[in-house]
Amino acid sequence: MPATSGYGHGYATIGNMTPWLAAALLIGLVVAAPLRPGETQRSVWDGVYSGEQARRGQELYTxxxxxxxGSALQGxxxxxxxxxxxxxxxxxxxxVGDLFERVRASxxxxxxxxxxREAGARxxxxxLQANDFPAGKTDLPQSTDALQRIRLEAIKPNE
Ligand code: HEC
Structure with missing residues (x-):
């Protein structure tokens, strides 16, 4: 019966391909995920604020x-x-975005x-400076999106 065996063959082929397809998709996801544009993550150890911005922030804080x-942020x-x-x-x-939103909201x-936003970023x-994270050359951004891509890490991550 040609019709039945043809159907059976096609079905079996799709069945055999599925694990390969799943594996290919999984590998694709793992490889592609870190490469998506705009998703690069930095941490507070990467020099994400400038000394001048922190100085202006201190004025506002004061x-x-x-x-x-407290004057040493000691509580x-x-x-x-x-x-x-x-x-x-x-x-x-x-x-940093979470902390920024917390402060701005309350x-x-x-x-x-x-x-x-400017005052909040300062x-x-x-x-960050008071917590001994290094300063860099550029200011912290003021958009919540950009700040959400900067992780707060108590301990310096391995490079
Ligand atoms: C009138 C006193 C007062 C002033 C002024 C004040 N805060 Fe607070 N702050 C508190 C209290 C009380 C809490 C804890 C309760 C709460 O979260 O609301 C707190 C909590 C916080 C937290 C959360 C801390 C944590 O680890 O959960 C942050 C961050 C913060 N304040 C930042 C600021 C900043 C920045 C300013 C100045 C723009 C400021 N606060 C001004 C009283 C104050």
Whole structure:
């Protein structure tokens, strides 16, 4: 019966190809994933802010944050620290974008959502500097998307 055997043959062929197709797709995904444009990840160890930006951030911090978070970002009875091991371990694995959004949405507590993107980025630069992350040549970006691509890592990742 030619019709039946033809069908059977075709079916068997597709059945045999499936694992190969799956393997090819999987390899394709693994190889392509890190190469997608715009998805390059940096971390706070890569010199992601400038010294000048951090200096401007310190001015803002001194006006709007120091009273609660302390002059060395060590925290006070009124607010938690923004520098040091406890702060870093809480934020490690998240991104500078997450911290930026957190601050812009809720700080200072009496005027939430009052910080501009520029001011927020400057304050991020100052917080990174106070946590001993290296400065670089360019400013931190001001877009949440770009900041989401910069990981906060308490411990320097292996190159
Ligand atoms: C009136 C006191 C006060 C001021 C001023 C203030 N904060 Fe806070 N901040 C707090 C308190 C209290 C918390 C903890 C409770 C909360 O998260 O709302 C906090 C939490 C935070 C956190 C989260 C810390 C963590 O590890 O979860 C960040 C970041 C932060 N503040 C940044 C800032 C920045 C930047 C400014 C200045 C623009 C600022 N704060 C001004 C009181 C203050």
């Amino acid at each position: 006006k709007q944050c120091v009273g609660c978070h 006070t009875h009124a607010a938690p620290p923004l520098a040091g091991a406890g702060f870093l371990s809480a934020w490690s694995g998240l991104t 700080m200072p507590p009496d005027k939430p959502s009052s910080l501009s 304050i991020m630069a100052y917080i």
